Amino acid sequence: MSETTAPAAERELGLEGVGCERRRKEDARFIQGKGNYVDDIKLAGTVFGDFVRSPCAHGRIKSIDAEKAKALPGVLAVLTAEDLKPLNLHWMPTLAGDVQAVLADGKVHFQNQEVAFVIAEDRYICADAIQLVEVDYEELPVIVDPKVAMAPDAPVIREDVEGKDTVGQGPRKHANHIFTWEVGDKAATDEAFAGADVTAREEITYQRVHPAPLETCGCVASMDAVSGQLTVYGTFQAPHVVRTVVSLIAGLPEHKIRIIAPDIGGGFGNKVGPYPGYVCAIVGTIVLGRPVKWVESRLDNISTTSFARDYHMTGEIAADRDGKIKALRVQVLADHGAFNTHAQPSKWPAGMFSIVTGSYDIPAAHVVVDGVYTNKAPGGVAYRCSFRVTEASYLIERMIDVLASKLKMDPAELRLKNFIQPSQFPYNSVLGWEYDSGDYPTALNKVMEAVDYRGLRKEQAEKRAKGELMGIGIATFTEIVGAGPSRNCDILGIGMFDSCEIRIHPTGTAIARFGTKSTGQGHETTYAQIIASEIGIPSDDITIEEGDTDTAPYGLGTYGSRSTPVAGAAAAQAARKIRAKAQKIAAHMLEVGEDDLEWEVDRFRVKGLPEKMATMKEIAMAAYGNVPAGMEHGLESVDYYDPPNFTFPFGAYICVVDVDRFTGEVAVRRFYALDDCGTRINPMIIEGQIHGGLTEALAIAMGQELLFDDIGNVLGASFLDYFMPTAVETPHWETDFTVTPSPHHPIGAKGVGESPNVGGVSALSNAVIDAFAHLGVTHMPMPHTPWRVWQKANELGIDR
Amino acid sequence: MAKTDIKLTINGEEVEATVEPRMLLIYLLREHLGLTGAHIGCETSHCGACTVDLDGKSVKSCTVFAVQASGGEVMTVEGLANGAELHPLQAGFAEEHGLQCGFCTPGMLMRTYRLLEDNPNPSEDEIRVGISGNICRCTGYQNIVKAVRHAMRELGHKEATE
Amino acid sequence: MIPANFDYHRPASVDEAVGLIEQYGDDGAILAGGHSLIPMMKLRFATPGHLIDLKALDELRGIEDTGADIRIGAMTTQAELRASAVAAEACPILAETVDVIADPQVRNMGTLGGNVANGDPGNDMPAVMMALGAIYVLRGPGGERETPANGFYKGIFDTERAANELLVAIRVPKPPAGHGYAYKKLKRKVGDYATAAAAVILALEGGACSHAAIALTNVGPTALNAGDAAKSLIGTSVDGEAQARAAELAMEICDPVSDMHGPVEYRRNMAGVMTYRAIAEALGRAKGG
DSSP states (O other): OOTTTSOHHHHHHHHTOTTOOOOOSTHHHHTTTOOOBGGGOOOTTOEEEEEEEOSSSSEEEEEEEOHHHHHSTTEEEEEOHHHHGGGTOSEEEOTTSOEEESSOSSEEOSTTOEEEEEEESSHHHHHHHHHHOEEEEEEOOOOOOHHHHTSTTOOOSOGGGTTOSBSSSSBOSSTTEEEEEEEEOHHHHHHHHHTOSEEEEEEEEEEEEOOOOSSOOEEEEEEETTTTEEEEEEOOSSHHHHHHHHHHHHOOOGGGEEEEOOBOSOOTTTTSSOOHHHHHHHHHHHHHSSOEEEEOOHHHHHHHSOEEEEEEEEEEEEEOTTOOEEEEEEEEEEEOOSSOOOOSOTTOTTTTGGGGGTTBOOSEEEEEEEEEOOSSOOEEEOTTSSTTHHHHHHHHHHHHHHHHHHHTOOHHHHHHHHBOOGGGOSEEOTTSOEEOOOOHHHHHHHHHHHHTHHHHHHHHHHHHHTTOEEEEEEEEEEOOBSOOOTTTOEETTEEOOEEEEEEEOTTSOEEEEESOOOSSSOHHHHHHHHHHHHHOOOGGGEEEEESBTTTSOOOOOSOTTOIIIIIIHHHHHHHHHHHHHHHHHHHHHHTSOGGGEEEETTEEEETTEEEEEEEHHHHHHHHTTOOOTTOOSSOEEEEEEOOSSOBOOEEEEEEEEEEOTTTOOEEEEEEEEEEEOBSOSOHHHHHHHHHHHHHHHHHHHHTOOOEEOTTOOEEOOSTTTSOOOOTTTOOOOEEEEOOOOOSSSTTOBOOOTTHHHHHHHHHHHHHHHHTTGGGTOOOOOSSOOHHHHHHHHHHTTOOO | OOOEEEEEEETTEEEEEEEOTTOBHHHIIIIISOOOSSOOSOSSSSSOTTEEEETTEEEEGGGSBHHHHTTSEEEOGGGTSBTTBOOHHHHHHHHTTOOSSOSSHHHHHHHHHHHHHHOSSOOHHHHHHHTTTOOOSSSTTHHHHHHHHHHHHHTTOOOOOO | OOOOOOEEEOOSSHHHHHHHHHHHGGGEEEESSOTTHHHHHHTTSOOOSEEEEOTTOGGGOOEEEOSSEEEEETTOBHHHHHHOHHHHHHOTHHHHHHTTSSOHHHHHHOBHHHHHHSOOTTOSHHHHHHHHTOEEEEEETTEEEEEESTTTEEETTEESSOTTOEEEEEEEEOOOTTOEEEEEEEOSSTTOOOSEEEEEEEEEETTEEEEEEEEEESSSSSOEEOHHHHHHHTTSOOOHHHHHHHHHHHHHTOOOOOBTTBOHHHHHHHHHHHHHHHHHHHHHHHTTO
16 A cells, blocks of 8 residues: 555554654664764864873862973873963853862862863873873862861861852852752741651761763864864763853854764763863863863763762651651752752752652641752762752652651551542642642552562561561652743753754655754654654654754753653644644645645545545645745744643652672562653653663662762772672563653653652662661661661671 | 784784784774774773674773784674674664663674674573673663574574573 | 883793793783783873783693693683683682673683782682692792792782792692582672682581681782681581581681771671681582582
8 A cells, every 4th residue: 555545544653653662763873883972083183181180189289390291292281270260261150150160270179170181192192291290289178078068167168259158059158058948838847747646857868979871071172273163072961051151151152162962872960061171172172273182081980070969868757647748847968069060950059859749748848958068079960860859759758668667557558648649630739849740549559569569568577577688669759850941940041941943855854953962862763753743754754963053953951851841842843833834835735725624644634525635745845846825935843842841750669679688788679660751752762761760770779879088089989889780780670651641741741761760769778778677777878788788787686 | 112013803804003002902993993883981891881802702992902902803893794784683782772872882782792602592691691791871781681682583593491 | 091101022932921021020010811900000000111911822821630630821711711621520619700700801801820810809719729729830030839829928919929930820739529619709799809708618528527628808918718717617517507607717817908898897797608608508519419
């Protein structure tokens, strides 16, 4: 059957649109070694730059002697803060309103801070020259503990902002204090606590971790001295934002800057912010007139570019005797390191942490977050989660278990008792969010049935009687993703919309360009599916492009699960504009009124005369030759989508672990993850995202941690010590889903990539702690490394 | 320090070069020969993104000097396909969604290529142990295992019974 | 991470290699598999001016049954050792140990000689060699000499090997036929060094333990021979009580450091748990389990 006469259902399948397990378009190059990552880029005349870094965590620079390095043949330049001063580039503004040293200006604030930038003909000479730069430091007292940072007599870390009332996010109350962020009704919360039957309190730290994508950060900066055009290839999750930031801080006209994000080897939040390496490479190419490449080592990556978490939280929860939750109170000490370079929407110093009431109908809540400086690397990015959502979700999912333990109630039962009910949506949370849609009881009940929850509890009781440790962990999380509505969210004053531009070619194929940037999520595949379903052009006939600021419409980039909720919506909206114009052209072609037409998969038909039709392919050609009088030629559209609200994906996870009480090793026996991300665009890719996110959750819950000794040495900043699970440590994941579309998203999709990390960490941690729950244990610190788990067993006297 | 002449076979072609002895095999491939499939992920021989085949064995090319490989036979991901015809493993990775960001993929492919050459019918556990020197941050390995099984079927091997 | 430059040598004979080692002294380094040395060079913790690559020395490769011993060339890779029928037959603990060292790619490059000779207390084979009573064959300018694995390790990266000597082979006396063995290693993930590990060899005669050797990995500045622990098993039926006593004795000689694997107390206790489990497994195997 030809493509014009096939039945509609068949033609619809042929589009490979929304819902299709379409194989990925990007894979062809990756499986043949033809990916194009930043370090693969080889421009003629490229030279190499890298940093001299500080061995000490806090100190004054007494002198820098670069003469020996400069004398080494092949060394082209050694930049220090003094060299950047005349350009006013020795410091740069951060996305959070603070400033960050590009190269240390008289003082170093954390170990491995950038002190000088050496540029040489090749990476070998560069490495040799770095060894020859002599820096003399006067060491200063070091603060690595955020609690110590706020002590009255604590040494001042940031002398450059000493005495300033604010560093961009509200009033400060201590020389090492950055901001206080408060949300909720304190009086109502206090009152609810005062009148509650039961209260529980727990100190819960979410340790400092690092996203550590397999590809480190890097760039190639190239200034064309003749045209004055600066091109920067780099690991940028948000290329347009980088262009604007570069323009603002370097004083270059924005139209003379082209930012290209080539293939990116994973981001997970690490590749959002601007780093000193980018600035130094740009300065280098401007000074030398040759392309300058900078690529981090793994040690540099883990120890200097943005970390995540480091939230020191105190949770309190109040409930009545039956387990109905009355109030939640949370205090957070947020360790932001030496500079406040966290990447959140500008007005949200603690991101979307106020999602902390989770999936539960909690009538009163109050949250205070204090950000502080320490002598640790700066950052505070969202590592595979929306801004501070994983911290919030971990807090509430732990507190529910803590409360259940106090009430001697099953944690599943307590959850079911307190869920926001399906009838309550759209639901206004007490901390100010409007949850778009959800059905939490259905999700949890489905998972409990799938794993035979009652049977597991019975088995657990039997094991406990024999002295064995088995844990069952539940997480029923709600995320807030898709930042975001411009009324809530901006970066440096730019609203957090995203964009899509579609051009239909005369022969009926298309190209679509986006302001986001895939770091492995498969945008080249899924965006085409959205467009295909909207306008009836097969996915395979639609090229998707991202990552080049010269060609893509302005966008805010990929992080915080925002690509599908925001750019995906822009794709649908732009496609609908195309279809609207196509309808006019079709009416002209068929000599009927627009209203006489109805859309069917890939064509307009005349109502009542189904054999009269114009296919999208025919319309495309007509758009370039046979348009109605007064209409412009062409078939193109652009949409800048400002979402009316965030989306609120959710899920129910159950994890079963067995703990070796003699060694502290934890074996994940079973992990069942049900996710609801609304409309499912490509189930194959969704499942892949869940597998990956759960594996990262395993890494975080069971081992990842950036530790520091007392003098600020970062410990374990390599893949030997920083826990990266291999296929052997990673369990088999079971996945499931429900579909509760977002009512405000054009196709009902919510975003999925980060759910498994958010819910996974809580489920794993709850499972480990649950293994000890019968022994009176309510909390154990993450990560649950064997030695920490053993310490608990040892303390309880059950390790023999 | 004297440069050293080296001579080796890469993807079936003889290559001669004069290199500093400290040049790692990965840089010889990536920067001198333009074979950028293999990547550098960790630099401490833990991640396996740099895995290539050297004299019929999987090795981590970031921890082998090019001079050590002199006289040897190297195969990289660029040599895996037979002309336009993909190797069944390449097809398997695409078919089973065994990759996301793609950065670990060339190393994974070269490792699983050698794994199947050495053991045509590995069990799931043997596949997992076989790729335990390769870190993937995106997939959670589950679909990589499926991809290898896909290739086993394509290659006509009987699937191992679990 | 780029190493400092060096001159590369690939000697064609052991004598030539020994000559180069003698010639360059402290400025020379021996390159076997390179998976300890090259990362150290990339971090510039090691900056040898001359690298002497043993790759071409085929006489240093191979595994041979010499009757009472098996003789393993120092350049035999872990993977070759794992695949050896000779080793599997006479001394199956070797394959069991190889399987928990690093990962497949590293085992293709890493050599037995490198693992036992460089004196890294994190390496797994030294303890196994101690438990087996292995003999190291060293070649220097004055010829060959033999020295036992027990006593070879003096401190971190400090061994009995003189600066001008090369380890050429390892002689492993065959343990009694029907012996039990186990190498139990607690690690955080594939590719990790041991939090603690224990090698156990034991034999039974008429239900009583007639031979026992126990050695520990990474819980002291060197691999440790737990002689008292082993002795405590002799003559017993190696019941649960005897296993626990031996584990206690093994813990007593530990002197671990606190690091990312865990604090001192944990690592000491894990040496006990690994010893206990290794004895139990070895016992099962000795009984034909």
